[in-house]
Structures are given as structure tokens and as C-alpha cells.
Amino acid sequence: MQPIIQVTKLNKIYKGGFQALDNISLTIEQAEILALLGPNGAGKTTLISTICGIIDPSSGTITVDGKDIISGYRHTREMIGLVPQELTTDAFETVWDTVSFSRGLFGKKPDPGYIEKILKDLSLWEKKDNKMMELSGGMKRRVLIAKALSHEPRILFLDEPTAGVDVELRQDMWQLVEQLRKNGVTIILTTHYIEEAEAIADRIGVIKNGQLILVEEKSTLMAKLGKKQLLLELKQALTELPPELETFELCLKENGRHLVYTYDATREHTGIASLMQHLSQAGIQFKDLKTDQSSLEDIFVSLVKESI
Numbered sequence: 548m549q550p551i552i553q554v555t556k557l558n559k560i561y562k563g564g565f566q567a568l569d570n571i572s573l574t575i576e577q578a579e580i581l582a583l584l585g586p587n588g589a590g591k592t593t594l595i596s597t598i599c600g601i602i603d604p605s606s607g608t609i610t611v612d613g614k615d616i617i618s619g620y621r622h623t624r625e626m627i628g629l630v631p632q633e634l635t636t637d638a639f640e641t642v643w644d645t646v647s648f649s650r651g652l653f654g655k656k657p658d659p660g661y662i663e664k665i666l667k668d669l670s671l672w673e674k675k676d677n678k679m680m681e682l683s684g685g686m687k688r689r690v691l692i693a694k695a696l697s698h699e700p701r702i703l704f705l706d707e708p709t710a711g712v713d714v715e716l717r718q719d720m721w722q723l724v725e726q727l728r729k730n731g732v733t734i735i736l737t738t739h740y741i742e743e744a745e746a747i748a749d750r751i752g753v754i755k756n757g758q759l760i761l762v763e764e765k766s767t768l769m770a771k772l773g774k775k776q777l778l779l780e781l782k783q784a785l786t787e788l789p790p791e792l793e794t795f796e797l798c799l800k801e802n803g804r805h806l807v808y809t810y811d812a813t814r815e816h817t818g819i820a821s822l823m824q825h826l827s828q829a830g831i832q833f834k835d836l837k838t839d840q841s842s843l844e845d846i847f848v849s850l851v852k853e854s855i
């Protein structure tokens with residue numbers, strides 16, 4: 548199957564000479580959820596705005612559904628819904644009107660039943676006759692999503708969809724994203740919340756200084772770069788580590804009551820069996836144990852640091 552989005556050697560140099568995108572190539576398959584992570588100013592918004600056709604590329608090509616975004620503008624634009632970071636809707640319009648108007652902009656026939664469904668899905672039905680200025684910040688954000696979905700796009704871009712929204716709305720949003728994906732919609736989101744990427748993305752892309760420094764399946768990334776930890780709850784607290792355990796990557800925590808062993812779970816020999824043997828020889832007993840995988844946040848922080 549042809550990818551739904553194909554970005555090839557994309558560069559963006561803003562007027563004034565600032566290079567915001569540096570030779571980005573990226574393939575996105577239909578119905579996947581891709582999360583773009585990266586520090587402030589990394590180029591995430593520039594990348595999605597370029598794919599959406601809002602910003603012109605300086606060089607490189609982008610195809611959406613096999614069509615070039617410049618020569619096939621009408622087709623590609625219709626396939627895309629964009630939820631921007633900021634609200635630009637008329638404050639005096641009602642929720643119903645602004646969402647219906649967005650659909651009309653794409654030349655789609657009115658479909659009140661569909662608009663009703665998305666407003667209900669986004670818990671906005673009760674507010675349909677309210678003016679935009681009468682809504683809370685979180686509700687306005689939901690309206691942005693309703694507008695982006697109004698013309699039934701096959702691809703949805705979400706630029707920091709849950710910045711500054713409460714936990715409940717965040718989870719509603721995640722459910723909605725999952726529901727859309729089940730219906731075949733491809734979703735690309737930018738986020739600063741690593742737990743968001745961890746919760747919903749299939750693949751993670753990391754952008755830094757305009758470069759895509761990594762794109763990887765979330766599970767592969769976590770398995771490849773994630774270290775594991777084995778935590779042993781000791782029967783008797785230790786004040787220091789016995790010298791015969793020096794070769795292991797160990798540390799004591801909780802006033803010597805916890806012994807933590809960090810290891811690479813992808814290696815054939817994790818060293819756990821040998822550690823157990825050494826502990827037994829040293830007369831160190833434990834009453835409980837558990838393992839922990841390092842989080843995507845740990846991985847992200849080390850990635851961004853590494854590539855400085």
C-alpha cells in the first residue's frame with residue numbers, strides 16, 4: 548500500500564535566513580498515530596504546517612495520498628484536518644455555526660447529522676448554541692477539533708492538542724483519537740507531554756534543530772533504548788556495597804533497604820543470574836523483588852541531550 552504521506556528531503560528556510568527544517572524525510576502509513584516530540588522551537592509546527600500546505604517548502608517534496616501538495620493542492624487539502632495551537636475563530640459566532648461553516652469551506656454538502664455526532668463525541672452538544680466567547684479554554688479547544696473534523700478528513704494533524712487542558716479532557720481526547728484511527732484516520736500530533744506519546748502513539752519522531760533525529764516504533768524504541776532495573780527489597784539494610792559486588796551496576800536506596808540493579812534487557816546475558824549467585828555468597832538476602840522499564844521520558848531526555 549502506498550504511504551498516506553511521503554516527505555522527501557524537505558527544507559524550510561524562513562525569510563531572514565533561519566533554517567527551521569533541515570533535510571527531513573518521513574513516511575507515514577495510513578491509520579497510524581505518529582507523535583512528534585522535540586524541544587521548543589525544534590520545528591514541529593513548521594513541519595506539520597508545511598505538510599498541510601500553510602507554509603511553502605523551500606525545497607523537497609511532499610505527497611499526500613500519492614498527490615503532490617502543491618500541484619494536487621485541492622485533493623490533498625481536502626484530505627487533511629488541522630487542529631492548530633491557537634484559536635482564531637470569531638468570538639461572536641455560535642459553536643454550531645462555526646463548525647458547520649468549516650465544513651462548507653471544503654465544499655462539502657451540509658450534513659447536520661454528522662455535525663451533531665462530532666459535537667456529541669466532543670461533549671459540546673450542550674454548548675452548540677453558545678457563542679465562542681462564552682466557552683472555557685478547554686471547550687474552545689474541543690471546538691477547534693470539531694472544526695478540523697467537520698469535513699471528514701482522512702488525516703488529522705493535532706498541534707499540541709492537550710496543552711493546558713484538564714486530565715479528563717486529555718483522556719477524552721485520547722479516546723477520540725483512538726476511535727478516529729479505528730475508522731482509518733491517520734493522526735499526527737505534536738506534544739510536549741511524553742506520557743501522551745507513550746499512551747497513544749504507534750511511532751515516535753523526535754525533532755531537534757529542524758532535523759528529524761529519530762523515527763521509531765514506540766515499542767522498538769522503548770525496548771532498544773530502555774534500560775531495565777531490578778529492585779531487591781533487602782531483609783537487612785546495608786550501609787555499603789560489599790566489594791565482591793563492585794562489578795555490577797548497583798546502587799543502594801531507601802537507607803540501604805533497597806538494592807537496585809540496572810541492566811540492558813536486550814542483551815542475552817543480563818547478569819541477573821550471576822548477581823543472584825554473588826548475593827547468596829555474600830549472605831545478602833531479600834524478601835521481595837520487582838523490575839521496572841525506563842520510561843519514554845528518560846529515553847527522550849537522553850536522546851535530546853546526546854545530540855546537542
Ligand SMILES: Nc1ncnc2c1ncn2[C@@H]1O[C@H](COP(=O)(O)OP(=O)(O)OP(=O)(O)O)[C@@H](O)[C@H]1O
Nearest residue numbers: 561562565567585586587588589590591592593594
Ligand atoms: N514565520 C517565521 N519566520 C521566521 N522564523 C520562524 C517563523 N516561524 C517559526 N520560526 C522559527 O522556526 C523555528 C521552529 O519553530 P516551530 O514553531 O516550528 O517550532 P516548534 O517545534 O513547533 O516549537 P514549540 O514546541 O515551541 O511549539 C523557531 O526557531 C521559530 O522561531
